Amino acid sequence: MITITEVAKKAGVSPTTASYALNGRDGVKAETREKVLKVAKELNYIPNKIAQSFRNGKTRTITVITNELIERDNTFTGEFFGILSEARKQHYDVLIKLIDNREMSEHKINTIFSNRVSDGFLLLGNFPELYLKSFVDSKSCGILISSHTDEDILQVNCDGKSGIYNITKLAIKKGHKKLEYLTYQYLTEEEKLRFSGFKDAVKENKIGNAEISICGFDRESIYKTVFNCIKKGTTCFVCWNDTLAYTVINILEEMDIKIPEQVSVTGFDDIIPTTGEAILTTVHQPLFEKGRKATELLLAQINHDIEPGKKNNFFVESHIVERKSL
Missing domain, CATH: 3.40.50.2300 (Response regulator)
Known part of the structure; x- marks a missing residue:
């Protein structure tokens, strides 16, 4: 398997510069980035995300957990698209865990939140309190979207x-x-x-x-x-x-x-x-903005800019649209 050191050597740069170029980090000249990307393609270089996560403590992946039918073009679908947009902007991958309340046990819920495949969680939809308590106990980074709880979770919603x-x-x-x-x-x-x-x-x-x-x-x-x-x-x-x-x-x-x-x-x-x-x-209700803002706040938690595990409400602004029915 081709390593990043080999890519860096052929491109004539340091392994750190090659890593920055491949991950879209700032501080790399455009011509250098283009050269590194060209060499990586020629050598068929595949980044080892597991190794990267061990080095920097981050997987650059977040997990969306939902029990809602987001495939049916509803309010939660709009929020999910907002999540994808902000994740793309910040160079994060998104995993989706679709759950069915009828099939979930306490053990299964605890297993989901104890995994470290991702850096944090977005809980999209209306969840039983058991799920939310399990999340809080896991001490993970996470945001609750379009729901309410008394548990210590930051919640993004419309008023x-x-x-x-x-x-x-x-x-x-x-x-x-x-x-x-x-x-x-x-x-x-x-x-x-x-x-x-x-x-x-x-x-x-x-x-x-x-x-x-x-x-x-x-x-x-x-x-x-x-x-x-x-x-x-x-x-x-x-x-x-x-x-x-x-x-x-x-x-x-x-x-x-x-x-x-x-x-x-x-x-x-x-x-x-x-x-x-x-x-x-x-x-x-600005559905796309709800998902985007929740993702932004989650990544701020992951990067230690805000503290996770604190109950708070973040409301996106709504407004009345007048049409013919009133």
Whole structure:
């Protein structure tokens, strides 16, 4: 196997300069870098990443752990692309560990976090507390993205409470007095925070009680919930996310209810539909930026610029996008 010393000798540079050139480090002239890269290609040089990690204590690899269906083009997919972008920029490789909550034991979780194949972890999605406690116990570098915990982990998220509060205030400003908060379920901390934003806006504007409907995930249940809300006079649905909001819009159209003349609908995320016009007034959540920022903060932990193992919230900014549904 060709060594970096042989590459350096043929290129007429020191092994350190050859290493810097091959790893994209600063301080190497462009012509020198080009010469080293040309020689490495000619000799078919393959870097020994394991040996490099023993020398400098780093693998220049991070692991994304997720139990979300990132392959289905959802909010977590956007965050994952942000992770890849920042990792590429900082010359890091990305490993992906896809897990299924139904198949994971405490032993399996501990095994994942005890490996030293990577320098740190990005935990993408909603994780049971057992997973997060295991992570904290491993004393690894890591960031939690789009979730909440009381464990000592730096968390990167969008302020869902504030986003729903602001869009509810906008609906009230436009004259709505009978609003309904609509969500699939009411279990996670994020679901509770968003509803609390809705409650605060309703209470501050003194337009009655904050109504919540938990509709489940199947379309038939959502249809029944929307139908019952319309019967009791709901004029605006403030939805948990865009996917639910577009389902509600389709149901209202089936009922021959005009949007927004008769009933308004708002969402959260700003996901552009694959077919049809984007008509939804929503809260834009910068998904790509969330993933990018989380990766930036993780690499700062790895490089000892910030201390890992401290609970803190880093919120990326969101804003309302007004379209035709409100």
